[in-house]
Amino acid sequence: MLQLHLEAEGYQVVTATSGSEALTALSEDHFDLLIVDIKIPDVSGLDLVRAARQIDRNTAIIIMTAYASVETVVEALRLGADDFLIKPFRINFGLLPMVERCLSRRAFDQRLAGAGSSTEVTS
Numbered sequence: 001m002l003q004l005h006l007e008a009e010g011y012q013v014v015t016a017t018s019g020s021e022a023l024t025a026l027s028e029d030h031f032d033l034l035i036v037d038i039k040i041p042d043v044s045g046l047d048l049v050r051a052a053r054q055i056d057r058n059t060a061i062i063i064m065t066a067y068a069s070v071e072t073v074v075e076a077l078r079l080g081a082d083d084f085l086i087k088p089f090r091i092n093f094g095l096l097p098m099v100e101r102c103l104s105r106r107a108f109d110q111r112l113a114g115a116g117s118s119t120e121v122t123s
Helices: 002-008 019-028 045-055 070-079 091-117
Strands: 033-037 060-065 083-086
Touching: 002 091, 019 033, 019 045, 033 045, 033 091, 045 060, 045 070, 060 091, 070 083, 083 091
Parallel strands: 033 060, 060 083
Antiparallel strands: none
C-alpha cells in the first residue's frame, strides 16, 4: 500500500520483504530514503538502521512501528533515524509530509557539504 501511494506521488520505490533482502539492496544500490519498520523478518529494524548508516551516512531514514515506546524512539534516533512514525498513520498527513521533509533536509545537507568542499583562494 505504501508503495502505491509513494509511486503515485512520483517516487521510485524499491521494496524488501525481509531485513536480509533490504541489506542486500543497500549494498548493491544507493537510496535517498529508507522507510523501515521496526518489526521485519530476520533482522530488527534498528539493526537495519545501524547497517544503513554504516553503508551510507547520507541516506534519510524514517522508522515506523506499531510497537512504539520512548526507549525505541530514542534508540532509533540515536542510531541515525531522521524521523519516527507510529502506526497506524495517515499517508497524506503523516507519511508524505515526513518523506518530503526528510528528502528536502537531505538535499540541503548535500548542498552545504558541496559548498564546504570547494575552497576558493583570492588575493
